[in-house]
Amino acid sequence: MLTVLDIETTCNGPDRSPSFHWPENDLVSIGFDDGSASEYLCIKHNKQKPTGEERQVLQAQLDNTNLLIGHNIKFDLLWLLSCGFEYKGK
Numbered sequence: 424m425l426t427v428l429d430i431e432t433t434c435n436g437p438d439r440s441p442s443f444h445w446p447e448n449d450l451v452s453i454g455f456d457d458g459s460a461s462e463y464l465c466i467k468h469n470k471q472k473p474t475g476e477e478r479q480v481l482q483a484q485l486d487n488t489n490l491l492i493g494h495n496i497k498f499d500l501l502w503l504l505s506c507g508f509e510y511k512g513k
Contacts, residue, residue: 426488428455430499441498443505450506453477455484478508485510 431452436445443450453464462484464477485491485503489512493499500510 424457424487425490425492426455426457426484427492428453428496428499429493430454430502432502443502450502453481453503455481457484457488482508485512488512 430450432441432443433447433449433451434441435447436442441448450466452466455462462480464481466477481503485508488510491500491510491512503510
């Protein structure tokens with residue numbers, strides 16, 4: 424399955440950097456579409472990693488994805504991995 428993914432983050436790091444390396448930044452939302460369904464997960468601005476249903480929904484999508492596509496997929500994937508998600512596809 425092919426999945427198109429995009430994440431949104433805050434940019435509160437030095438020089439407004441959106442990097443996951445800066446604890447001032449948060450994962451805000453995750454949107455993805457696999458051609459048959461779209462999903463938008465809103466993550467609160469509370470310095471917490473995604474939990475509960477959001478985590479299960481996204482991890483299930485990643486587990487079933489063979490090819491992950493995104494505008495800035497390296498950035499998105501680094502954020503997802505830093506939040507504890509796993510992805511082993513292309």
